[in-house]
Amino acid sequence: MDIKKHIPNTITLLNLMSGSAAAILALNGQFLTAVALTGLAAVFDFFDGFAARLLNVKSETGKELDSLADVISFGFTPSVILFCLIRDNPGMPTGGGLSIFLPYASLLIAAFSALRLAKFNLDTRQTVSFLGLPTPANALFIVSLPLISGSSMIQDAGIISDIASGLWFQLLIIPVSCYLLVSEIPLFALKFSNGFSFAANRVKYIFILISVLLLIALKWAGIPVIIIIYILISLISEKKKS
Incomplete structure (x- = not known):
């Protein structure tokens, strides 16, 4: 039995x-641990592909499994976290009615994440960069929102914290996320070309530096500021190319 082919x-x-686990913890109000586990999932998501390339054991099964895992970790889990934030938001209308269904709109993010991943698997244009977020x-x-809104850990966040805790901002995230996930907006990938040459990877190095400082x-x-800057830098970089 060749063990190495099962590592990725x-x-x-x-x-x-x-x-x-992050989704379950979020439903129990344990947001800090849920966020940490989502971050851990992102680390695993990076290293499964890295391991596959390193060990030269790429497979169609691995490709499909990766997308299925991403639907859970980066589609369903953020939907659950946003659901909890909207449901428990002090600005939520009281008295029942259709407003009780508002939190469930967050599940659209899971649906559009699945659609994005399905498109990504079939789109040969996205080998070195991305189309859509x-x-x-x-x-x-x-x-990151539950850590920002109302968190004593970042009292100096000021207006960012106020915005993140607003009900209408949290609701606005849903259509904006759904659009960005399946859009044709060109975005760079953090894959270095020509080794780690600064000239060939200037945009990526600038983005990493800005991210660390933020x-x-x-x-x-x-x-969230880093994600917004990621989109803006990608758009500026693409405009310069054209």
Whole structure:
């Protein structure tokens, strides 16, 4: 039995298990651990592909399994976290009526994440870059919100915290995320070309530097800002190319 061919798939399953546990913990209000596990799922998501390339054991099974795991970790889990935020938001209308269904709209993110992953598997244009927002980036934006809104850990986040805790902002995330996931917006991938040459990877190095500075300055509140900057830098870079 060749054990090495099972290593990438095992890492993928750890991604899936981390994301599943994160969703359960979020429903129990344990957001900090849920966010940590979603971050861990993102780490596993990176290393399963890395391991497959390193060991030269790529397979169609691994490709499909990776997408299934991503649907859970970066589609369903952020949907659950956003569901909890909207459901428990002080701004939610009281007295019943159709408003009780508002939190369930967050499940659209899971649906559009699945659609994005299905398109990605069939789209040969997305081998070195992306069209539309990758599910891990979208998930990180959403799962950072409970750490920002009303968190004593980042009292210096100011307006970012106020925005993140607003009901209408949380509801607006749903259509915006769904659109970005399946859009044709070109976005760069953090895959280095020509080794680690600065000239060939200048945009990526600039983005990494900005991200580190934002995390130092804003802590958790820097995560959604980083995702927004990622989109903006991608658009500017693409415009310069054309």
